[in-house]
Every structure is written in C-alpha cells, then in structure tokens.
Amino acid sequence: MNPENGKKTYESIEIPKNLNETVMQTIASKNKEELKMKYESNENKKASEAKKSYRPVWRGCVAAAAAVLVAGTIGLNASPVFAENMSKVPVVGQLAQVLTFRSFEGTEGDVELNVNVPVVKGPDGKELPAKVNARIQQLTADYEAQAEKEMAEYKESFFQTGGTKEEWADRTMDLYIDYDVKYLSNDVLSLGVTTAKSWVSADEEHTYYNIDLKNDKELTLQDVLGDDYAAICNKSIVSQIEERMAADANASFFGYGDSTDETDSLGKFETVDANTSFYLNAEGKVVISFPEYSIAPGYMGIQEFVID
Numbered sequence: 001m002n003p004e005n006g007k008k009t010y011e012s013i014e015i016p017k018n019l020n021e022t023v024m025q026t027i028a029s030k031n032k033e034e035l036k037m038k039y040e041s042n043e044n045k046k047a048s049e050a051k052k053s054y055r056p057v058w059r060g061c062v063a064a065a066a067a068v069l070v071a072g073t074i075g076l077n078a079s080p081v082f083a084e085n086m087s088k089v090p091v092v093g094q095l096a097q098v099l100t101f102r103s104f105e106g107t108e109g110d111v112e113l114n115v116n117v118p119v120v121k122g123p124d125g126k127e128l129p130a131k132v133n134a135r136i137q138q139l140t141a142d143y144e145a146q147a148e149k150e151m152a153e154y155k156e157s158f159f160q161t162g163g164t165k166e167e168w169a170d171r172t173m174d175l176y177i178d179y180d181v182k183y184l185s186n187d188v189l190s191l192g193v194t195t196a197k198s199w200v201s202a203d204e205e206h207t208y209y210n211i212d213l214k215n216d217k218e219l220t221l222q223d224v225l226g227d228d229y230a231a232i233c234n235k236s237i238v239s240q241i242e243e244r245m246a247a248d249a250n251a252s253f254f255g256y257g258d259s260t261d262e263t264d265s266l267g268k269f270e271t272v273d274a275n276t277s278f279y280l281n282a283e284g285k286v287v288i289s290f291p292e293y294s295i296a297p298g299y300m301g302i303q304e305f306v307i308d
Helices: 003-012 019-027 042-048 060-071 080-086 128-160 221-225 229-247
Strands: 055-057 096-108 111-121 173-184 188-198 202-212 278-280 286-290 303-307
Touching: 096 173, 096 188, 111 128, 111 188, 128 173, 128 188, 128 202, 173 278, 188 278, 202 278, 221 229, 221 286, 229 286, 229 303
Parallel strands: 111 173
Antiparallel strands: 055 096, 096 111, 173 188, 188 202, 278 286, 286 303
16 A cells, blocks of 8 residues: 555544444443553664554454444454454443544654544533544644654754765654543543654653533533642642652752752742643542643653642
8 A cells, every 4th residue: 555545544534423333232331441552662663673564554443343334244243353352442331432543553754653543432412522532633633743844854954964874774753642541430531642752852741631521521620629629739749749859869840859049940830720731540539740841850751649
C-alpha cells in the first residue's frame, strides 16, 4: 500500500452508527480492561527492532466490529476469538464505552509513530462525549503535525550546518500517543490522553477529560470536592511537596527549600483553580496533575498529588 494512501485511509475511518449496539450484544456482561502500552525510548527502539513499514493497523476488537457492520456476513457469535476480543472493550452499566477506534504504528519520513486514539461512546442523547471526541481528534492531529514540523526544521538546519547523510541516518523522532481510562462508573468517566516524543530531547504531556455522564457536563473540581475545593487541594499539595523534599534530598520544587535564588520562586505553587488539570483515580479520588516545568525543574517530570 502506498504510504500516503495508507495514512489517508487511517484518518478517514468513520465510526459506524450501530457500533455501540453491536458491541453491547456481545459483551454486555464484561467489565473494562485498561489498555496500556510501554513507551520505548528512541535508543531502546533502535536497538530492539528495525524500522516498521508505514501501515494502518486496526486493533482487534474494533476492526472486527467494523468488519461485521460493513460486510454483514459474519455473525457476532461465529468466532470464539472475535468474542474474546470484543470482551476486552471497556463497558460499564451499558451507559458508556471507551474504544480504541484508530490505531496506527509505522514510519513517516523521519518520524516513527505509535498512535492509539480513543473514542468515547456515551449514553444516547448526550452531547458532551461527541464534543470530547472532537477535542481529542484535534489534540492528537495537532501534536503529530507539530512534531513532523519540528523534525523537518531540525533536519534542514542539520544539513545547512554541515551534517552528512551518513550522520543523519540514525536520527529519528519517536512519537507516542495513547490513552488510559482512569475511572469509569455509571455516572462519571475520567480519561487521560498521553502525547510524547523523543528525539534530541524528550517531552511528555497528559491531557485529561472528566465527564459527568448523567448530567452531560464537564466534571469540575468544585463538583467533586465542593465549594472549598481550592483550600482542600492547596493544603494537601503543600503538605505533600514538603514531605517529598524531606524524603528525597534530590527533590526540588520552585520556591520551596533553602534556595536564595529569586527566580526559583517564579513558578512556586500557590493555588489550584478551575483550570487546574486533574483526573479521578481507580478509587474515585481526585489526582491533581502538574505539567513538566510548571512547579518544579524539568528533571522532576510531571508531578501528581492525590487529594485525600
């Protein structure tokens, strides 16, 4: 298959209207199984495998469901393997599902991609899940486009400054997009999408979508913790920052500790607000998530705080 045609096919896949009903008939009694994939570093991937050819891949459960709906020639109960794959689709109370509908693994130019994009199938008549799906599609498309742009600019600069084709041969960018169902009940869905890339440097971002399925609205910190959510979160976060610094001499947070550098206080954590990123963990507890460099030096990575 031509690489460009393959990608166009992958990007143009539409969600079948009856997908929810077809899936539910097969797996109504099954619980969700979280889908996780290991993100390999650029160096490890080069050492462990050769470059993959550019090809679209549909994960088993969704590909099978789509094939049944399109061809109409295979019964849902005809294949034990099909039934087993379908049973892995996360389902709760027959109200909401999170499916891996688009999955892609391959190479485009100098970028190696491992992309899994989720789609939320919400209760009938609810509008927010569709809006969240559109936001996720935009997020992942923009991230991939930006990564390809950065790599192209880096390549141009590399050759303009005397780099050779032989030296460039081992230089690639690994781009990774995946998702994680953090919490799912009859009334609430908390979904995380990870975007990451590794090349001359590495970065990772987490974006969370919290949906009140019952009321068809975005779930907020105030909804979960009440009107005093800011004070509750602030007290817990400051306490945990101090505990982490006391337990680890290498731990560092802007504005905390013995540093006399005024610039260290510029990113000091002060308070959460309505826009602070969070998700609900498996126990239904709020977890506040701060991006790299936001409240601590880059080597500290993404910082998360469970609010008890």
